[in-house]
Amino acid sequence: MHAPVLVLKDSLKRESGAKVHRANIQASKAVADIIRTTLGPRSMLKMLLDAAGGIVVTNDGNAILRELDLAHPAAKSMIELSRTQDEEVGDGTTSVIILAGELLHVAEAFIDKHYHPTVICRAYTKALEDSIAVLDKIAIPIDVNNRASMLGLVKSCIGTKFTSQFGNLIADLAIDATTTVGVDLGQGLREVDIKKYIKVEKIPGGQLEDSRVLRGVMFNKDVVAPGKMRRRILNPRIILLDCPLEYKKGENQTNAELVREEDWAILLKMEEEYIENICVQILKFKPDLVITEKGLSDLACHYLSKAGVSAIRRLRKTDNNRIARACGAVVVNRPDELQESDVGTGAGLFEVKKIGDEFFTFIVDCKDPKACSVLLRGASKDLLNEVERNLQDAMSVARNILKNPKLLPGGGATELTVSASLKQKSSSIEGVEKWPYEAAAVAFEAIPRTLAQNCGVNVIRTMTALQGKHASEENAWVGIDGNTGAIVDMREQQIWDSFNVKAQTFKTAIEAACMILRIDDIVSGIKKKQAPGAGPAPSKPKIEEEGDADGEQILPD
Template identity: 90%
Template sequence: MHSPVLVLKDSLTRESGSKVHRANIQASKAVADIIRTTLGPRSMLKMLLDAAGGIVVTNDGNAILRELDLAHPAAKSMIELSRTQDEEVGDGTTSVIILAGEMLHVAEAFINKSYHPTVICRAYTKALEDAVAVLDQIAMSIDVNDRAAMLGLVKSCVGTKFTSQFGDLIADLAIEATTIVGVDLGQGLREVDIKKYIKVEKVPGGQLEDSKVLKGVMFNKDVVAPGKMRRKIVNPRIILLDCPLEYKKGENQTNAELVKEEDWGVLLKLEEEYIENLCMQILQFKPDLVITEKGLSDLACHYLSKAGVSAIRRLRKTDNNRIAKACGAVVVNRPDELQESDVGTGAGLFEVRKIGDEFFAFIVECKDPKACTVLLRGASKDLLNEVERNLQDALSVARNIIKNPRLVPGGGAAEFTVSAVLKQKSSSIEGIEKWPYEAAAIAFEAIPRTLAQNCGVNVIRTMTALQGKHANGENPWIGIDGNTGAITDMKERKIWDAYNVKAQTFKTAIEAACMILRIDDIVSGIKKKQASGAGQAPSKPKIEEEGDADNEQMLPE
């Protein structure tokens, strides 16, 4: 008998061809329309209700899209775009969605004229190569050590955010923090790990102006025995451990049989000796502060406090690594492996302070810290969350510039220049790809157009004036001032974008648009609901086995 073949009935719904293309383009445009009003300094805020009933008020493209709950697969892949952009370069999350949406929008006309998607994608890929080449030409270098230029740059990138009303504050914090954690790799290369070595601590209360970058680390812990241990030590010697300072308990179901009364005393003595031994190994290095990621028993606490040593227990691993980077200590796994070189002596001050109701430990005034903490103060949790989101973007911008110190004009000037150059090039392209290439060139204008819309100026007049300025290719730095909507020179206004953010935006948007255009089938394994049973759950598929009619299985409806 031949092997049974499973046949799924009624279960596959399938859409294909241009119908799918149109549906995908519509879905992507809908996502782009949600985000569109949050571009630029005059952007609107969105109020989102999350699953837990909390409220988020933000204009950060990525934060908004993260909260959306969408069913359409193409719309989901658009959301994935902004997340990729955020992880890669940390900025341009709104632009990438608007640009991808526009690329798909201009492709719709060609789909309707029965162009093959491959032709459109080929033209788009060519347009992308040329666009990046144009960016290369107009990019200008910047000196990373020039604080004023860096400040202007980070400010213009974060100027679109909610916290721009606080002036230089966020940009200042970002530049200071990234400068601290930057590590020279030689040959002019620098590595800046902002996720690992910059911690943002949000403490409600106080004013936003009280926020500062600490030359060191702070964490939400107090010493183990506040009465006996010092809470302020100048130039402390710090030992960091990754092991418990308590007696090793036996594995579970360990039985110890005590026959005589004295055996109990022997057991206790063993435990005491073990802990005393541990503490003596640590104390011979004369530390002032011992920090462990694991537990610390009362007995160990007694020995340490008697020797005048402060101790902190159960610290997060990430915090411990940050302290190690800040004060030059090495995290040690066993006390008997301690060496003099593992002791951190780079910190100038250890202090426990009370902020509000909680105690925070500060290890600050470090000589050459490679990790830092940004302390944010503010009126409410919501405000602090928004400030933190903006700060993360500012940190990413500062990191991008340190890694690749080149700038392109902001305010839609870069997009307009790219668009003008591509339009000229389109006339020299042979064959059918000429039209999609030209459409892609026009699509780049979506960013300046959206900027103009959000400023509330006359869009058609502004765009026509800009096109006139860029048509003769004189000055690639003419763009829209996002605050007033006036057409100005971006160099004079100091409105910049980082080169690799722009390049990444173009690449991500066009590649995603090509991917969505190439989808010609959506096959879903869920049966559509019948009109009559609108309130019922979708029925399960029936499964039949060929060649064995008796064995027909009906899954319960």
């Protein structure tokens, strides 16, 4: 009689070993294949249907993957890569997925030969260090004050996007917006916060050419009392508040019982005096415009309009902060703490305009705005959404250049140079890591190969010619023209990539590939769904004891 064995039943599903590695690699390759055709200027668009029945048409890798509904855990972590890349540098979302998918694809052969994943990961990490060193060697510095070179760079980075057909328009908008919000922190450092201080306002109607960057801020609000308050003021004095201009209500639900009618009059008078007092404190500073994030009572509106002051209420905190940065005001918490230095005097014009059916407030022509709004016009909402996605990418590219002004050649030239350098270096690597290291070098060729495929040229002939040219170091700038598929010098064609984007792409792809290769167990603790009408699920898994051939004994829970 052999010893009893405990078997867990219906509780944990477990897969392990090479089976898991293969499943993960297949899932990652499937994700990469979905967006492979969206790389480069000749990229295809994807039409996505969301759960609510809405349609998104885009070739932005991150936007496509965001809409996918996947069950496989490894595929989900691939999608996370694209999101990380988008948040960090705003570009290269498609490249990072293709590169990670290719790195996993070339690792599959080593898994089949029973290489240990740690060995493959060690080789990949070494390849990453060496590839970043190659990037540093071939990068060239750029003058951020040279508008023409900045324009060329941003244009080449977003040349793969839908809006590239509109010429310099998006690149111009992006450079204007990012240079506006850039703040020098000294010691060669710059802070460029494009998420916080650049607001994109999309208004359907008009032409795309009517889009512009405002030297100031716009938001979807009208003045509180349109008949009494001015809608256009030159050089306004602006006061920003984040407190209500209403009578203070009790913190907890306060009930007051009044016995005599005169007490009611006293209460109303107290309320009136309180609001008048607040308004007097504000009017002391002779403002032309008062903006508050909270409510503004009719009585306060009366006092302000009597003094010729325009007022706007219930503004978003983010918009209020942008106005403060644009016109030099300080957002004040209590009216009695107002000082002259808190009043914003940097704006040249306050104006309320009607565009379409809605009123928009413009605070523009600011002297030194550190925040701005980008006004986008276009035929339809779908078009404007795609233009906004492209603009966000362009602004991220411009921000990366302002933060780290270095350039690398585009069109797959950088990847081919890195690949050639790693192949040369692999001969000096000893031991079992040599082969995965060489495979990583080959994986970098996935980017130029995909570009060639999307152009419709003969891929094998083009890749062979490129590899031949990159065998000598003088041809580090040779790559594929994404429009024609011809082999050209990137310096002549002005096709560039930002150093930050490339470095981040390599780091994210290789680190993610290593992480997925290190997974050797997938344990699912998800309970099976019960049939309707069945009783409650057992709280513990059923444990069986397998005895000898006489039969099974079931242990109680």
